[in-house]
Amino acid sequence: MRTVDPDSVVLTAALSACSHAGLVREGLRILYGMREAYGVEPTIEHYGCAVDLLGRAGRLSEAFELIARMPMEPDVVLWGSLLVACRVHRNIEMGERVAKEMLKLDPEHAGAHVFLFNVYASAGEWGRAEHVRGSMWDRRVKKPPGSSLIELGGCVHRFVAGDASHPLMVRIEVMMEEINRIVRLRGHSPRTEGVVNFDVEEEEKERNLSWHSEKLALAFGLINTERGAIIRIVKNLRVCEDCHTVMKIVSEAFDRVLVVRDRNRFHHFKDGSCSCKDYW
Template sequence: MWNSIITGYAQHGLGKEALQVFYDMVSSGVPPDEVTFIGVLSACSYTGRVKEGIELFESMKSKYLVNPKTEHYSCVVDLLGRAGKLNEAMNLIRDMSVEADACVWGALLGACRLHNRLDLAEVVAKKLLLIEPENSGHHILLSNIYSSQGRWRDVAALRSNMRVQSLSKSPGCSWIEVEKNVHVFTGGDIMSHPEHALILKMVEKLDGVIIEAGYSPDGSFVLHDVEEEEKVHSLRYHSEKLAVAFGILKVPKGMPIRIMKNLRVCGDCHAAIKLIARVTEREIVLRDANRFHHFKDGSCSCGDYW
């Protein structure tokens, strides 16, 4: 039960509360186990509590007699990586008492993408491709890093290699339940929904009002060698924006709009949904691949740290 509460707080970005529950648990005489530390270290990672996370990790074995496993190292690598401490994360991997697996290297690769460390990303990606050559996600993430640097030849070479290996990327999709029916949206595909005309009008309306409120499309999240106008068009029809537009049309005012997404929410959509929540006076809850985002009054529960 303690672990469930800690993990729940972590997933909703409530790091302070997760830590408090951890200390309440310990003071009540319940010893933490491996799962406890995954939850509390994740909470520290999601909220940028580097000092607290490192202290907890170092106390695992010495104070609580819990041997760190790859899952715990992965949490700490993620903690350091999100905070921009990529060299420290790399040093931790080199000093691990167990062999680093794909989760550990994957956490570091994600941090390289976040902080544009292409030099380190290539090293990490090569490790991952040796460990999991069939995982398209590693190819895609490295491709995205190349794209952000304008290295289109490298992007083309990676994509060609994926085709040779018959690897494909899972498309970004979001879904929302309305009146016990699940509506699924795929990025760029609006015509497949029976109410596409209404959704399209709402997307365009929202786009206009948030631009007036200060929104500026961020083309860096469209990782293709295309013109700026095409990038703006692509951003407008990301799956989470389509789901939000549908939610505003169908979910009664006063009720939260709850959306699920299979991938991490992109930075442009995150900025847009904050403004949509403000101008429409709606609460929007988005659960992406990593955590819950609660948008309300122009801000997000993650504090723009995710």
């Protein structure tokens, strides 16, 4: 039987598979051996997969060094992959370096600005946090409002963060209170560090979290479905950590399967866990 050598696309898929499976050694072997074994020159996409591979494994210094050794200039997407890893593994020092590298390439990158703001705000460095926010204001950088779509009964309903205009908002608020009650009973405390406004009280930050668009869509889905149903939600931004945790709890407590497509990937919540394994 005639064998066919893998091309660049196949090798990208193989590297991505190694990344999601945690096969670090195998993935690096593919990256460093593709030129000699298959005559394929590594591209920035291949290096991006390797950075994601190392980032998922918590080997952030190696990922940073790999970017520094690349034969081509890194782009914002590549640095963004490492920034995600820094956020997941709570490596604030490296995350700060990565965010600054991203801003060198794209001074108006909202995600990098928000990450730096949250780093400084969480550390109580309000002067530096205010400087970041001032920079965002000067450059007219705005994080787009979160919006989520949910389809039920052949109709698509759109929810925007903080918007109370939906006809069923009274019932949605009641369900939100029930969700909050259940997640607190299960030991979850709202994670307010991702709420950018540091000039509001903690209670107000918690309310802001409750009004995230995916939570409004989730509450709407719960009041319109029975146990065992599948609720599908599409969001324009990355699902925040608090909403992600709440959805895991809700999937088990309310016996629903939640399929959420955010800006990064699909999340499949079932029985208290998510298919992304808390890395997105």
